[in-house]
Amino acid sequence: MGFIDVLASIIPAALFFAAPLIFTAIGGVFSERSGIINIGLEGLMVMGAFVGIVFNLTFHETFGDATPWISIIVAMIVSALFALVHAVASITFRADQVVSGVAINFLALGIGLFLTKQWYEKGQTDMVERPFYTTDIPVLSKIPVIGDLFFSGMYLTSYLAIILAFVAWFIIFKTPFGLRLRSVGEHPMAADTNGINVYGMRYVAVMLSGAMGGLGGSVFALTIALNFSHATIVGQGFMSLAAVIFGKWHPLGALGAAIFFGFAQSLSIVGSSVPVLEDVPQIFLLIAPYVLTILALAGFIGRAEAPKSLGEPYVKGNR
Amino acid sequence: MFSNKTVNILIPIISVVLGLLSGAIIMVAFGYNPVAGYAALWNGAFGDAYFLGETLRQVTPYILSGLAVAFALRTGLLNIGVEGQVFVGWIASVWVGISFELPMIIHLPLAVLAAALAGAFWGFIPGILKAKLGVHEVIVTIMMNYIALYISNSLVRNVLTDGSDQTDKVAKSASLASDWLAGMTYFSRLHWGLLIALAMAFVMWFVLNKTTRGFELRAVGFNQNASNYAGMSVGKNVVLAMVISGAFAGLAGAMEGLGTFEYMSVKSGFTNIGFDGIAVALLGANTAFGVVLAAFLFGTLKIGALNMPTEAGVPTELVEIVIALIIFFVASSYMIRWIILRFKREGK
Incomplete structure (x- = not known):
């Protein structure tokens, strides 16, 4: 097996596994940048997967080919509303954010x-009739080498994940909304003094994380799992949380971390056909x-600085 | 009328009542009879000696995992890694249980000790990272859970067996199971571990409330800076709290490994003993006695729920929703406190 063939089998697989993690991790970045810890990403993915599958099963005859796309949008909306529970508990009722999660x-x-x-x-539910399918991108997939590596046999959702990561980067670092979001997470009192609605910003951020978690969960369900049961989402949410921290609370960092985790996951599946890696026991992969996340946290791979007020409820008028 | 202490006792009670009420509302919403549903739950938990035995069997690891979470929380640490520590304790106890031929008086304590040590080691890693490098224990313990899961699966497949999904049963001399207890409860899986769990609850109470070390641990939990100023080593206490917490969790694993199942198998996901321990500790207000009561409640709910589909047609999962809501209500105690204070003001 040549080097290019190996890459051609690994890259789509890595992005395939990474896409749900990327979506969810972006959601985690929004929530944590506003100062709200979101251990509940796992639950938000579960909700997304559940809604995505049920909607798909129920309406696939009505919507035909558009079903998976509508399913993930519905899953986003429902998960965003579900995240409201976390928001109310941890912002308004000042519950311990980890416990609420x-x-x-x-x-x-x-x-x-x-x-x-x-x-x-x-x-468990039945298998969905209309999951996402892989596609070859017209024209681009004809480019020699690059076409095979990046544009054939890919899921459109993988591209969407990467695009959204850049969109999130733009929103968080290049818009007034992003500046407010970050200031609320760093120093809510200073933000409040400047007329920023701290509670409002945090509610929006947690609901965004719900929407993205729902997107991640439903994409996972409609590309990988294809049905819903207790074992559909097992740890992907926590892995996304790890990607948030590994990526140092930066959308593009989270993107990189999620792709790396997806790569690691795909290795434990396609690894047996890759030279070098076939000798590594699967457990290490x-x-x-x-x-790696623990090592990253311990500062061996550059120190990760959390937003200053992460995990602290904001009480108006308290010093 | 309401002192702070009464409010602290009222909050868990109100939360449980609200949780059960919400469960009843959900049952009504889906066309079930809530009275029949909860009656089925009651019968499933206490209906006869067998169900009682199974309930107590479920309570046993919950007490220990609850103690593990509560002990760490008293020092201001949230140990979400109880799940992983249960896994390493479970596999360590089974490993010792199947590998040696020894008289019971040595073998059983050795297997139990192995579980406690394995759990303690799994707690030590996040503890030392927190103490030396300030790494947040929540994330490290979550990661350690997955590492424990995969390593334990790999050990079962490759080291303890030849590619099989389940180990041999532990030797009789390392088993906590008892024919006498089983006989008394129509062959439930009730085992002697319950005594270990209750003894550990006493140990936790004694260590935290009656020793200097316990005072230091609690002081660090209240205020790290003040403790440091008073000459206590914050780092040392943080590591110690995680190690003891991990040891309790490891023992919870031994309850499953030496008592309930007497073997270890390849697991596709977590047992939830550790995650439920968080609920137990929170509801028990992080005290030894509270944890025992809360473990009893959750054990009852979990085992009783298994009877709900057959007797009342209600899906078992209803109980998961009820437990989640109870945690929410306890976590949002600010809301309950606020409501109680409103009543207090109006009462005056």
Whole structure:
């Protein structure tokens, strides 16, 4: 197997696994930049996966080919509303944000499985009829080498993920909204003094993270899992959270980290056909993302600085 | 009328009531009879000796995982890694359980100790990273959970067996299971671990409330700067808290490994013993006695729920929603406190 063939099998696979992580990690960046820890990303992905699958199963005859796209939009909306629970608890009721996030994870899985039993009378849903399919991009896929590597057999959602990461970067670092978002996460009191609505900004950020988590979860469900059960989303949300931190709370950093995690995941699946890596026991490839995150946190791969007020509820008038 | 202490006791009670009420509302919304639903839950938990035995069996690891979370929280650390520490404790206890032939009086304590040490080691890593480098323990412990899951699966497949998905049963001399307890409860899987769990609750109470070290641990939990100024080593106490917390979690793993299942198998996901421990600790207000009560409640809910589909047609998952809501209500205690204070003011 030549070098190019190896790359041609790894790159689409890596991006395929990375896309859901990228979406969710971008959501995590929004939430954490505003100062709200979001351990609930996992639950938001569960909600997204559940809604995406159920919508797809119910309406695939009505919407035909557009079904998966409409499904992910519906999943985004529902997950954004679901994230409101986390927002109310951790912003208005000053709940411990980590605890509230843990509760979100429990709640999403509980609701998803309860309704699955209720509607399908079994532990998992049927397989969806209209998932996302791979496509070759016209014209671009004809370019020698590059066409094979980046533009053939790809999911459109993978491109969407990368584009959205750049959009998020632009919003957070180049717009007034982004400046406000960051200032609320760094020093809410100073932001409040300058007339920025701290609570409002944080609500918007948490709901954005819900929308992105829902997008990530539904894309995962409609490209990889294809049905919903208790084992559909197992840890992808936590891995996205890891990508947020590994990427130093920066959308493009998170993008890179998520692609790396996707790469690591794809290796543990396609790795057996890659020279060099076929001798590495699978266990090392499986734990690599987690070990690397810990090393990154410990400062071995450049120190990661969290937003200053991360995890602190803002109480108006308190010093 | 309401002292601070009464409010602190009222909050968990109100949260549980609100959680159960919400569960009832959900049942009504989906056309079930909530009375029949909760009656089925009650029968499923206490209906006869077998169900009682299974409930107590479920309570056992919950007490320990709850203690693990609570102990760390008292020092101001959130140990989300209990799940992973349960895994390493489980596999360590089974490893010792199947590898040696020893008299019970040595073998059983050795297997239990191995679990505690493995858990303690898994807690030590985030502890030392927090103490020396200031790395947030939440993220490290989450990552450690996955590392534990994959390593334990790999050990079961490649080291403890030849590619099989399940280890042998642990030797009789390392087992916590008891024919007497099983006989008394119509062959439930109730085992002696319950005594270990209750003893550990006592140990936690004693260490935290009756020793100098416990005072230091709590002081660090209240205010790190003040503790530092008073000459306590914050780092040392942080590491110690994580190590003890991990040891409790490891013991919870031993309860499953030596008691309930007596083997370790390849797992596709987490057992939730550790995550449920967070709920147990929060509801138990991080005290040893509160944790035992909360573990009892959640054990009852989990085992009782298994009876709900057959007797009342209600999906088991309803209980997961109820538990999640209870956590929300406890976490949002600010809201409950605020409501109680409103009542107080109007009452005057």
